[in-house]
Amino acid sequence: MTNRVGKVCALLCAAAAFFPALAQAQSGVFRVYAGLAPTSYRITLNIPGAFNATAKSNYAAANLGATWVSPRGVYVDVSGQKSLNAKHDLWDSIGAGQQKFSRDSYTLTGGYIHVLSGGVSISGFGGYTYGKTIFDAPPGFAQSKDIFESKGIFVGAGAGVPALRGQLSGSLAVAGMKGNQKDDAGFDIKADTTFGFSLGGAYTYKLSEALGVTADLRYQQYKYDFGTQIPGYKVTEKMTSLGVRLGYQF
Numbered sequence: 001m002t003n004r005v006g007k008v009c010a011l012l013c014a015a016a017a018f019f020p021a022l023a024q025a026q027s028g029v030f031r032v033y034a035g036l037a038p039t040s041y042r043i044t045l046n047i048p049g050a051f052n053a054t055a056k057s058n059y060a061a062a063n064l065g066a067t068w069v070s071p072r073g074v075y076v077d078v079s080g081q082k083s084l085n086a087k088h089d090l091w092d093s094i095g096a097g098q099q100k101f102s103r104d105s106y107t108l109t110g111g112y113i114h115v116l117s118g119g120v121s122i123s124g125f126g127g128y129t130y131g132k133t134i135f136d137a138p139p140g141f142a143q144s145k146d147i148f149e150s151k152g153i154f155v156g157a158g159a160g161v162p163a164l165r166g167q168l169s170g171s172l173a174v175a176g177m178k179g180n181q182k183d184d185a186g187f188d189i190k191a192d193t194t195f196g197f198s199l200g201g202a203y204t205y206k207l208s209e210a211l212g213v214t215a216d217l218r219y220q221q222y223k224y225d226f227g228t229q230i231p232g233y234k235v236t237e238k239m240t241s242l243g244v245r246l247g248y249q250f
Helices: 004-008 089-094
Strands: 029-047 051-069 074-084 084-089 099-115 121-136 147-163 166-181 188-190 193-204 211-223 233-249
Touching: 029 121, 051 099, 051 233, 084 211, 121 166, 147 193, 166 211
Parallel strands: none
Antiparallel strands: 029 051, 029 233, 051 074, 051 084, 074 099, 084 099, 099 121, 121 147, 147 166, 166 188, 166 193, 193 211, 211 233
């Protein structure tokens, strides 16, 4: 496809997940964690009256990160996520079959935890996130891949309560993002600053004083407006993940 609408049909984008790992209520610790999260990704591309399509990808994402909490409850978290052996289905409708999909994201979070009586904790946080997603195109297209890079800042709040011999926690975050969609054939457009949000809940159980396991559920949604580049063009993406990770506290 050589015209601009064809390029937009090839558009596939993703934003980085900005939901941070909620630091433990106990202060003065350093923790590393790793895990896997089955993830469902869905993106809708829309130019009113001209084009509308939805692409999906279901994959496992590997997560790796580290959290440091000061004796006063100030914490810093650094994390990364990478998709494993993923494919997307945008081109199924034209009989091209599924193509390779990859997504990497990196997040830096800073925040403060306040511990209340009975082990209840509340926290506020903010930070910066960057993500890069690559969607391969079928053979014979002008481009071999579509690329979306996103970056932005986020703020949020969370809380945790002791329950079921472990800790239940939840959080909400909102973000202001910018996106850049391009391909390797010269197409390049930038989105306006875009609003997004993330909701999540988790349960953590300590296997020992140092080792713990966490199961978490996350939902993210982002809306991008490319109207200054292509009139009326908007993108909505949604991500849901249910993951498990092991953490080790020093």
